[in-house]
Amino acid sequence: MNIDVIVIGGGPAGMFAAITAAGRGQRVVLLEANNRLGKKLLITGKGRCNVTNNCTAQEVMQNIPRNGRFLYSALENCPPQFVMDFFEKRNCPLKTERGNRVFPVTDKAQSILDCLKSEMQRLHIKVITARVQEILTENGSVTGVRTQNGTFSANNVILATGGVSYPATGSTGDGYRMAQSLGHTLVEPEGSLVPLETAGDVCQSMQGLSLRNVGVKLLDGKGKLLYKDFGELLFTHFGVSGPTVLSASAHLKGDSCKLQLDLKPALDEGKLNERILRDMATYKNRAMENALTDLLPRSMIPAVLKMASIPAELQANSLTKQQRRALLELLKCFPVDVVGKRPVAEAIITSGGIKVSEINPKTMESKTVSGLYFAGEIIDCDAYTGGFNLQIAWATGYAAGMAVNL
Secondary structure, eight states, X not given: OOOSEEEEOOSHHHHHHHHHHHHTTOOEEEEESSSSSOTTGGGGGGGTOOOEXXXXXXXXXXXXXXXXXXXXXXXXXXXXXXXXXXXHTTTOXXXXXXXXXXXXXXXXXXXXXXXXXXXXXXXXOEEEXXXXXXXXXXXXXXXXXXETTEEEEOSEEEEOOOOSSSGGGTOOSHHHHHHHHTTOOEEEEEEESOOEXXXXXXXXXXXXXXXXXXXXXXEOTTOXXXXXXXXXEEEOSSEEESHHHHHHHTTOOSSOEEEEEESOTTSOHHHHHHHHHHHHHHTTTSBHHHHSTTTSOGGGHHHHHHHTTOOTTOBGGGOOHHHHXXXXXXXXXXXXXXXXXXXXXXXXXXXEEEOGGGBOXXXXXXXXXXXXXXXXXXXXXXXXXXXXXXXXXXXXXXXXXXXXXX
């Protein structure tokens, strides 16, 4: 086979890179270790695929806590609108939901994958199931790859093998090893956008409870604010999860961090105090465990009363001013002690990867090896939830695909 470009990895970044290169007339072969493309893409956005975020390139960068500036050129050339136009022009209509999150109208990630596969077919991109063992070079330039099925020759290789999160989808860290063997530096990978484990049993006692509108602050061991957010949170058997927690995890430093939850962000202390007084008057003859049902989800009441040192059986009309104050403070600042992240295998994305200072930000080409390009999660860049990580995949894939064999 005469091949101009070999793409290693059939995820979103790899497929978009292959399509971009082939659209420029390059002869492209895509090598994928799995027996099908886009395994991880199919589980993104809970199977709905949060394609991108309907915002500007600048706003995308503001949602990338690690190495956002490195992506300036890639995002300017392939902003969210470019990505949205790509799919909509190919009979895959999209819709924008809360937080500017973009999904296919079908609510199925399969629609996005089918669109990419159809375009690859149209551009005659050859897809081969093979695990790459080594990228071959000569005199500092790429000459091809070696797989368990034999050797493929090409002067350009785009490495888009992902990170190490969700290893069942094929993200096994192979790309890291290949890049390191060619002299690249690996920033130690760890989970990002990952649930958090908490101390004690307070969160565990509320397992399954989802809060929709909650203020979340992440503080380090010295009380310094690391991150704040507003939105959804889920209590689990190990601690906490949900979009606000996943984004907060990108800022976790060390293990001695604390979350502070504002359970009533729409009410300031004065209004919340009035609300509590009103409820206590309405349910004055009830026990406290039954007097808070208008204020809190029922499964949360025992935990709140315990933390505020208020007996569950205490009658509402017997609540002291000090107890009411303790309740108010707890509702505005509910503390959760974080002991660490869940394992990287449970993370949505990987933080860490190939050091960005060793990659040309305009072309995604290696500064170490001529003809070697990077795309997607293998690069040391990661973002918050909301479609931003897939936007990084599209933008870096596009940059690599546009640059190969120039």
